Amino acid sequence: MAGLKALVVRGGWEGHRPVEATELFIPFLERGGYTVRVEGSPDIYADATELAGTDLIVQCVTMSQITAEQVAGLSAAVAAGTGFTGWHGGIADSFRASSDYLHLVGGQFATHPGKEPEARCGQPEDNFLPHRVQLTELGRQHPITAGIDDFDLVTEQYWVLHDDLIDVLATTTHPTRPWHPWHRPVTSPAIWTRRWGAGKIVVTTPGHSLDVLEHPSVRTVIERGMLWATRTASE
Template sequence: EGAEVFVYDNLNCYSDSALMERVDLVIQHFTQGEITPAQEKALLNAVRNGTGLAGWHGGTGDSFRSNVEFQYMVGGQWVAHPGNIITYDVNIIDQQDPVTAGLNNFSMQSEQYFMHVDPNVKVLATTTFSGEHNNWIEGAVMPVVWKKSYGKGRVFYSSLGHVAKDFEVAEALEIMKRGIRWAAQSKAEGPDQWLSPLYPSR
């Protein structure tokens, strides 16, 4: 929608300093891979300096299992999807945020992600585990959509989107579109300011 897009099938682009200074947003879709120290450092520095980052599902939430600083930047890391493809509900918990404003709760038939999540992210939508597939997580409420800052950069993540068909769910697609737009404004508007209930002094 009016953006100039560069597409790469490897991570060498992160080491291109001229490119990383030019772009407003990185959308990463790279699952269970490896990133070199130089590539990771370049990406982290770009986001710290104001480049936005947006991603979904394992393409960002399960990219580099050995890279803790990358996981800190994203705000979470995949652990499991009990039951594999199941039907589950997504609950919108922030009706004021522009990413989720006006959207209703909805259902997905896909992988329900159980994740390790940074408690300082701004959670916009959640899901609750039934315990049918792993009884010890019955009732666990898990973030599905969140936003955060990493330095001057805006970071948006959604655990939805195992396959392209998932975005035939109108709410899932709308959340991604809005989240991408929000993260892309990082350099122009700076990081959002909000108070975390766990860190009210920040």
């Protein structure tokens, strides 16, 4: 895979530590023969020439803003074959005001339910719940997740709004609890892929903190997802 070009776009809300998080994966890309360019904003998405020569985009930008020109450039590049991937809020909670971006990715963070009110202390841990990530039948066969067993985490459990163009490799189920207003368990995609023109998209929702990204199953999924999404990768 020598000669490939990867673009890492990072920024947005600092709570997800975009610099430190992406630095975990840049050595993996470089060992795989990728030349890696790092940008601190989505401005690069408006550069059609640069994106045309990019085989993979790894995005870690939570919330933040994107212009119509930038999201159009990103979408066109993916449709032409550039891979697009990321984790947690860096891809599933990016650019909330852009419906075109949401359409591209196919799923959007809605919430991460919290602990019972009496157990909350005003810290991020208020939203860390034990939960299981369960592979779908497709996920048990897909090259990104094949051989990975269902796994348990104690971190934010994303509730995602999504469409049915995504191919779900793993899910997580939000149970009913007395302090929450929903009346039955809700299953949400936790890992998915999406075809967009000639391009491939991979979204992994776990990844709130560095320790979660270091979890063997989470890290394996993210790294395999990078390889699978890359323009010249096999199916």
